[in-house]
Amino acid sequence: MTEIRHIVFDIGKVLVHYDPDLPFSRLIPDAAERKWFFENVCTSAWNIEQDRGRTWEEAEAEIIPLFPDQEENIRNFRRHWHEMVPHAYDDSVALMERLIESGHDVTLLTNWAADTFIEARQRFPFLEKPRGVTVSGEIKTIKPDRAIYDHHVKAFGIEPSAALFIDDSQKNVDGAKAAGWQAVLFTGVEPLEADLSRLGIRW
Incomplete structure (x- = not known):
């Protein structure tokens, strides 16, 4: 398995709560x-x-x-x-920030409407801390379509096999794997920390 050099977070239900x-x-x-x-x-x-x-x-x-x-x-x-979208998940955000502070390459990949993401950026300043973000509404393709993963790879100079994708949706995790990425299903911070440790990622 290729050593992970890029960590890519989903946002909704991983970093920010969402419930209509x-x-x-x-x-x-x-x-x-x-x-x-x-x-x-x-x-x-x-x-x-x-x-x-x-x-x-x-x-x-x-x-x-x-x-x-x-x-x-x-x-x-x-x-x-x-x-x-009333609040962020503080423990998830703290983990992401620790990964960034530890020198890991962190980006974001989200299914999100373009206009509401503008508001999300204003409300949740931590969204500016990763190296960048791919917003589905801006590029008009969504997870788990292969095109969005390929776009993210090209936009941020990522080697797919060296990328770890973290998402709360199994179909999006499967989509990342089909695009040649490594990926884990997010079910909470403690399981994610265990996944990161298992994969040799320190923070």
Whole structure:
């Protein structure tokens, strides 16, 4: 196994908490109605297209005619986005910062809408500490598509076999491995620290 020289973090649910239920538990108090809304209206498949580069205006224009009675809630998805990302995971951020301070090459690779990532940068200054970031909404391709991993490699001069990718989604971990990277599934800081130690990474 190639020695790891590059460490690449996902952001959502690895460094920053994300949960659409946070605002919508207030906006749609009935749990069954809220579940229906996320399963049929503002679905994960609908939302991921903003990560792929579709604008929120385009996203709303596409779905509001299909669910006109839900227009307010559809628009609330973007209006209240900031509530969906209420805080960072301090222990994950501290580990990332220790890796950087120890001299490791750290970058970020995220599925994130371009405009909301601008806000995230302002709210979470630690996102500026790694060497750089690939944002799916800016390059219009998402994990686990092979193209986003290849883009990151080219943009940051990374040798795929010497890169370790850390993501909370198994399909994204599998996508990195298919692109020739090493990768681990993030389930918490302690398991990640164990993975790093197992792979010979010190901090």
